[in-house]
Amino acid sequence: MHLQESGEMYLETVFVLSKKGGIVRSIDVCEHMGYSKPSVSRAVGLLKSGGYLTMGADGALELTDAGREVAERIYERHTLLTKCLTYLGVDEETAAEDACKIEHDISEQSFEAIKKHLQKYGQI
Secondary structure, eight states: OOOOHHHHHHHHHHHHHHHTSSOOOHHHHHHHHTOOHHHHHHHHHHHHHTTSEEEOTTOOEEEOHHHHHHHHHHHHHHHHHHHHHHHTTOOHHHHHHHHHHHTTTSOHHHHHHHHHHHHHTTOO
């Protein structure tokens, strides 16, 4: 199953919320993303059927290995692109918003080049 941008965003959200500790439930995703319960429920169902998420009997969402791989990749892109843009002088809020848009479309080659450049100059 090929993930769309929205699927990547849901996985990244579950990842970010799980890093804060505790159990992540659909309602937490709703509140974090500002989406309705039906929208999140539909997305969770698609991600479960695609093998990216599981849901425990208590409603806890957990990333599968495949889901964690996608989420970590998107999260790394988001954080690194945000750093890059702030390094260039963009305010942090705008940088984070723009990074969120770029992270899903940038090629692996371009992302790695940016990452290498930032490493060279000690920015990451």
